[in-house]
Amino acid sequence: xRRVASIIPLLLSSLAxxxxxxxxxxxxxxxxxxxxxxLVMLMSLPGLAIFYGGLAKAKDTLNTIAMVFTAxxxxxxxWVIYGYTLxxxxxxxxVIGSLAKPSTPTTKLTLTNTRPAxxxxxxx
Numbered sequence: 001x002r003r004v005a006s007i008i009p010l011l012l013s014s015l016a017x018x019x020x021x022x023x024x025x026x027x028x029x030x031x032x033x034x035x036x037x038x039l040v041m042l043m044s045l046p047g048l049a050i051f052y053g054g055l056a057k058a059k060d061t062l063n064t065i066a067m068v069f070t071a072x073x074x075x076x077x078x079w080v081i082y083g084y085t086l087x088x089x090x091x092x093x094x095v096i097g098s099l100a101k102p103s104t105p106t107t108k109l110t111l112t113n114t115r116p117a118x119x120x121x122x123x124x
Contacts, residue, residue: 045072 049065056064081102089097 045069048072 045068049068052068053061053065082099085099085102086097089100092098
């Protein structure tokens with residue numbers, strides 16, 4: 001117990017002198033985010049279409065599947081235009097982002113952790 005108590009101040013002092021490093025672009029993080037986005041897009045569209053198509057009557061299945069694809073396309077466009085700035089823009093009272101720059105996430109390459117910030121503007 002005494003050893004643990006003597007190690008704690010050393011750990012805390014090393015944290016105090018830790019320097020903040022600038023984020024670097026990591027190609028592995030970027031590749032994984034793009035792969036995960038593609039997998040979500042490939043799973044959600046057919047999954048929702050089959051789910052809602054199965055709930056509808058047989059004669060309305062094709063119409064239901066088409067409506068799911070249309071709703072997904074509209075939601076993707078709305079996210080790129082407005083959703084990104086509402087989620088990641090400068091906040092208004094700490095609750096929601098502003099609509100200061102709709103459909104333009106950034107004009108230069110900025111990093112969010114180790115990924116490009118513009119990658120977050122891609123559709124769900």
